[in-house]
Amino acid sequence: MNPELKRYIPIVDMIAETFGSDCEVIIHDLANPEKSIVYIANSGVTQRKIGDSFTGNFISDVLISDQIDGDYVSNYRFGRDLSKLIKSSTALxxxxxxxxIGAICINFSLENLNKGFNAINNLIGPLYEERFEAPSPNLMKGDVQTNQNINIIVKRIVDHILDGVDTENLTRSERVQYIRFMEERDIFSIKGMVEDVADRMGISKVTVYSYLDEIRCENNEIY
Incomplete structure (x- = not known):
């Protein structure tokens, strides 16, 4: 582990022990995007493990969030429904x-709190309105105009993804695999990244768009 990241382990453990098993805390090493998780405490919240990658939330909810304050974003939410909501905060x-070079991410499961509120409402009546609203996107999908610093960060992530890769000799399926990895992490929501990735891989931007169409059709995305 990068020594500059390793020194944050006591802070991660302290946060996890303070807030209990519903609080998962992760250290990401952005120099290794495909295996960015280098330390995790209380891994039961998202079921991830050391060696897993960051998700698309890191791009959409942190780097290009309109709520970012300095080097951190606090209290954004994600989850399939109200019963599975997770409240998160991330610091770069x-x-x-x-x-x-990395990030600390706190993921706090709201499932038990939501069950508690529901139990109280069932016992003494609906004194509380629903406490948790489903997360709403804070940005538009597609190209997002972002500042130069964010573009630099994401370009470095792409460089790390393709570091040591012989892009000239990749098969089509291998190229699609790399594009899929980046798409799943919202890298192409950053303005200009299609062109940058195309240049980095030695292919045309039309080819990148073709791969993205193929990937999104497989995922049944509708435009």
Missing amino acids: IRDDKENI
């Missing part, structure tokens, strides 16, 4: 040269 980690 910089090295001594101010380069972003």
Whole structure:
């Protein structure tokens, strides 16, 4: 583990122990996007493990969020429905040269709290209105105009993904696999990244769009 990230382990453990098993805390190493999770405490919230990658939430809910304040975003939510909501906060980690090298992510499951509120309502009547609303997107899908710093961060993530890859000799299926990995992490929601990835992989942007159409059709995405 990067020594600059390792020093955050006591903080991660302290947060996890303070808030209990419903609070999962993760350290991400952005120099290794495909296996970015290098430390995790209370892994039961999202069922992820060391060696797993960050999700698309890191791009959409953190880097290009309109709620980002300095180097952190707090109290954004995600989940399939009200009973499975997770409240999250993420802080970026910089090295001594101010380069972003990682992130600490706190994921707090609201499932037990929601059950508690429902139990109270069942016992003494509906004194409380629904406490948790389903998450709403804070940005439009598609190209997002972002500042130069965010573009630099995401370009570095792409560089790390393709580091050491002989892009000239990739098969079509291998190229699609890399594009799929980036698409699943919302990298192409950043303005200009289709062109940058195309240049980095030595293919045309039309080819990238073709791969994206194929991937999105497989995922039954409708435009």
